[in-house]
Amino acid sequence: MDYCWRQWLPGPCTAVVVSLQWWRARAGSESDPCGRLIVKYAGPLAVASMGLACGVAVLQAAGQPVPSAMSAETSRELLTRYCLTCHNDVLAERGTVPATFEHLDLTNVRADAEVWERVVRKLRLGMMPPVGRPRPEQATYDRFVAWLEAELDQGASSDPGRPAVRRLTEAEYINAVDSLLAVEADQRWLLFPADDVDEQGFATSGDVLSISPALFERYLAAANRISRLAVGDPTVGPGFAAASYETPRLLYQDDRMSEGLPFGSRGGMAVRHYFPVDGEYEITIRLRRMIYDYIVGMREPQQLDVRLDDVLLERFTVGDAERHGYPSAYTFFGTIRGDPDWEEYVSKGADAHLNLRFQAAAGLHTVGIVFADARTEATGVLERRLSGFSLSGRGFYHDNAAVARVDIVGPHSVTGPGDTPSRRQLFSCRPEVLSDEEPCARQILSGLARRAYRRPATNDDVETLMRFYERGKADRGLEGGIQKAVERLLGSP
Structure with a gap:
């Protein structure tokens, strides 16, 4: 009681x-x-x-006053009186209790830290000694627990280990770039290897977020590309923003494929592409081919639209292959060939003209490649949908035409850096005279460093960026200097 x-x-x-x-x-x-x-x-x-x-x-x-702390001797007496009745060698060998306390050294608690940590948890919950067994006074009970925790804490802090230099994870780096510069970095051209995970399955541990020379080179290359995209470097070449977008080979393209495509469309794709500057770009479209390299869906004429942010740029006509000669058998398996002109058209010529040069403003845009949907439904017995090897290895070529790949190259000619969200966010000031350039650059880099480091920027932080600014300024003035400073900032993940 x-x-x-x-x-x-x-x-x-x-x-x-x-x-x-x-x-x-x-x-x-x-x-x-x-x-x-x-x-x-x-x-x-x-x-x-x-x-x-x-x-x-x-x-x-x-x-x-707070009771004085216990010693190893008094703790041993307490353990012997209240704990060894159960936690002894005999009962531990039988498996009645999980551990024995007879040989634990209370003058060196750290040596058996795992056992004592479990003991502390049991004591804090009031589970030891068990209900019905003799227990010490509450004050003595609390003093023993406090002494044991202090000994464990002292032993744990004596050797904290070697701290690892932690870098950002890939997701953290991409999000930081978006927050700082309003640039959506793409993993397809970042080419970062997948982040390792520790034994608990976490990818944010400093022990696994190390950096190798090869990975550091990838960060430097990414920093160069991102900084040029953010500033709008007019010296970029046609291959700087080149990208290829492909559709899965087994994907049916008989319905509207994306929210970025208009209603009443079929097949194709909608891609978000970042145009680095104002200028002229080129797009090339390749249609899907079947196993014997015939372009699929060339029996009937079809309209293929190229759109930029829902604005129609060009409308191509593909198909109607029978105008080019007698076709091969419907179930072509490489044994019955059609007329030479027909063969040339369905294997090479049907998509040879699907090239377009167009003007685009700098920034992120949605490029849509889409077919106009047929307004009629097929009659007769509907063909069963195929999948897997049956679809990839089929010999029919009279299905609906489908887009296989879209290549975007450019700029071929640059008309200006453009007015992008990145430039508006980055260039917080615009010097009107030459003498105002350095104070303006210092203002821009101070704010950028503060947001990047998530603390007030020190003079050393700003001066480091200003040295890179001076190097870039010698080539392209204020914007070239800011680009070099941003590259230096992003090169240290």
């Missing part, structure tokens, strides 16, 4: 006398000495007396 009071009322309150009525439940466990307890107060006077006594006792306890 005394144990139950220590569990439910603060220690100083146990001296309060109240009327109690308690009993054990019939199905109560022998391991639960308290059973079921109902506390009944003798009356309003008893309740008031109890509250007053508890309040005074707690205030008195709060004013008392």
Whole structure:
């Protein structure tokens, strides 16, 4: 009964006398000495007396000094008296208890830190000693737990290990670039290797986020490309922003394929492409071929549209191959050939003219390549959809035409750096005279460093970027200097 009071009322309150009525439940466990307890107060006077006594006792306890810490010797005596009855070699060998305390060295708690950590958890939950076993006074109990935790903490902090230099993960780097410069970095040209994971499955641990010379070169190349995209470098060549976009070979293109494509369309693709500067670009479209290299869907004429942000740039006509001669058998398997002109058209010429040069403003745009959907439904027995090898290896070529690949190259000619969200975010000031360039550059780089480092930028931070600014300024003025400073900033992940 005394144990139950220590569990439910603060220690100083146990001296309060109240009327109690308690009993054990019939199905109560022998391991639960308290059973079921109902506390009944003798009356309003008893309740008031109890509250007053508890309040005074707690205030008195709060004013008392903290008990002195225990020593290894007194802790050993406590362990021997209350714990070794169960946690001894005999019961540990039988498997009755998970560990024995007979040979643990309390003068060197760190040597068995794993065992003592489990002991602390049990003690904090009040699970040791078990219910019904003798227990020390609560003050002694708390002093032992505090001493044990202090010994464990002291041992853990004596050798913290070697701190790893942590870099950003790939996702963190891409998000940081988007936040700093409003540039959507693309993993297809970043070419970062996949981040490793530790033994717990986390990819954000500093132990696995190391950096090798090869990976550092990838970061330098990415920093150069991203900085030129952000500033709008007019010296970029046609291959700088070149990209190829492909569709899966087994993808059916008989319906609207994307939210970025108009209603009433079929097949094709919508891609988000970043144009580095204002200028002229070129797009090349290649149609899907079947296993014997015949272009699929050339029997009927079809319209293929090229769109830039929902604006029609060009409309091509493909198909109607029978105008070029007698075709081969419908189920062509390389044995029955058609007329030479027909063969030339369906194998090479049907998509040879699908090239277009167009003007595009700098920034991120949606390029749509799409067929006009047929307004009629096929009659007769519907053909069963194929998949897997049956689809990739089929010999039919009279299906709907489909887009296989889209190549975008450029700029071929540059008309200006453009007005992009990146430039508006980066160039917070515009000097009107030459003498204002350096203060403006310092203002831009100070703000950029503050947001990149997520703290107030120091003079050393800004001066490092200003040295790179001076190098770039010698080639292309203010914008060239800012581009070099941004490249230096992004090259340190």
